[in-house]
Amino acid sequence: MVRKAIIPAAGYGTRSLPITRVIPKEMFPIHHKPSIQYVVEEAVSAGIEQILMIVSRSKNMIIDYFDESLELEMYLQKANKLHLLSKVKRPDVQILYTRQPFAGGLGQAIRLGQHFIGNDPFAVLLPDDLVIGEGIKELIDVYQEEHGSVIGLKEVEEEQLKNYGVIDGDPIRNDLFSIKGVVEKPQENPPSRHAIIGRYVFTPEIMAALEKVQPDRGGEIQLTAGIQELLAAQPCYGKVISGQRFDVASEKDYIDLQLQMYRQHADHQGK
Numbered sequence: 001m002v003r004k005a006i007i008p009a010a011g012y013g014t015r016s017l018p019i020t021r022v023i024p025k026e027m028f029p030i031h032h033k034p035s036i037q038y039v040v041e042e043a044v045s046a047g048i049e050q051i052l053m054i055v056s057r058s059k060n061m062i063i064d065y066f067d068e069s070l071e072l073e074m075y076l077q078k079a080n081k082l083h084l085l086s087k088v089k090r091p092d093v094q095i096l097y098t099r100q101p102f103a104g105g106l107g108q109a110i111r112l113g114q115h116f117i118g119n120d121p122f123a124v125l126l127p128d129d130l131v132i133g134e135g136i137k138e139l140i141d142v143y144q145e146e147h148g149s150v151i152g153l154k155e156v157e158e159e160q161l162k163n164y165g166v167i168d169g170d171p172i173r174n175d176l177f178s179i180k181g182v183v184e185k186p187q188e189n190p191p192s193r194h195a196i197i198g199r200y201v202f203t204p205e206i207m208a209a210l211e212k213v214q215p216d217r218g219g220e221i222q223l224t225a226g227i228q229e230l231l232a233a234q235p236c237y238g239k240v241i242s243g244q245r246f247d248v249a250s251e252k253d254y255i256d257l258q259l260q261m262y263r264q265h266a267d268h269q270g271k
Contacts, residue, residue, distance in 0.1 A: 002123055002143060003050060004122040005050070005052070005125060006051075006122060007036070007052070008053075008106060009036065009053055010059065010109055011056075012103065013025035023061070025248060026059070027062065028248055030248075030261055031262060031265060035248045038130050042125065046135075046140055051093055051094070052113045054113070055097055055100070103220070105219075105221040106220075106221075107210045107221035107226045108220065108221040110210065111210050111211070117204055121203050121204065122201070122202055123201050124199070125198065125199060126198025127248070129197050129248070130245070130257060132244045133242060139151075142176065142239050143201045148203065149234070150200070151227070151236065153239060154245055155240065156193060157193075158193060161186060161190040162187050164196060165184050166193075166196070167181070167192055168183065176240075177239075178235060179231060179237060179238050181228065182227050194240065196224070196238075197241070202230075203234065209227070209229035210229070244260075
């Protein structure tokens with residue numbers, strides 16, 4: 001069973017400057033909750049019991065947020081505001097932290113979790129991507145069936161593929177592919193319209209694959225290069241998730257997500 005997850009949250013958030021100079025993008029509010037809480041809740045609902053968050057020294061706000069709030073809880077009890085206690089309750093999962101000392105890329109961030117993972121399969125959830133509906137659970141289900149690494153996919157318009165990692169694969173069924181290769185941000189002739197999004201389930205062998213990857217021109221270890229190395233050793237699969245994916249660092253997606261969550265809350269209040 002997949003019981004462990006890594007959430008890399010150490011990036012600079014350059015797409016959301018200038019606000020990310022002081023507020024991590026993972027803490028951007030989505031209807032009264034920070035975006036990273038939705039990611040943690042997605043993991044917990046899929047059966048994850050332990051989470052390792054990869055943070056940087058500028059992300060202490062995330063650590064503080066998931067800490068216990070004993071003083072606040074005591075105040076709410078004394079003030080007879082017991083209905084608010086559920087809003088400050090921590091997610092029912094063990095959360096551990098480690099720091100990424102420098103911006104070494106997503107692959108390098110995941111490698112920091114090697115001792116945490118040990119010999120177990122694990123999920124990776126990128127907090128830039130919020131999924132409303134089924135997300136990492138669908139990948140875990142595929143892992144249980146195929147016993148191989150699984151990458152989350154979305155079909156996107158051809159002109160947008162240059163912004164994503166894109167798979168080359170053979171269909172197993174409409175929403176599941178056997179991956180033959182991965183191309184990072186193809187500027188022309190993409191191998192498919194299936195783009196990689198920030199949801200993965202990996203076998204522990206991804207760590208050895210990442211160790212073989214050389215830094216790119218920017219000095220970063222790219223996860224897609226690690227996946228390409230992994231493909232030489234074992235089969236990998238791509239699953240088109242059924243949930244709706246939003247890129248929190250995209251201004252349009254962020255606004256659309258806010259509106260959708262507001263409508264859901266209004267509908268719930270009206271029932």
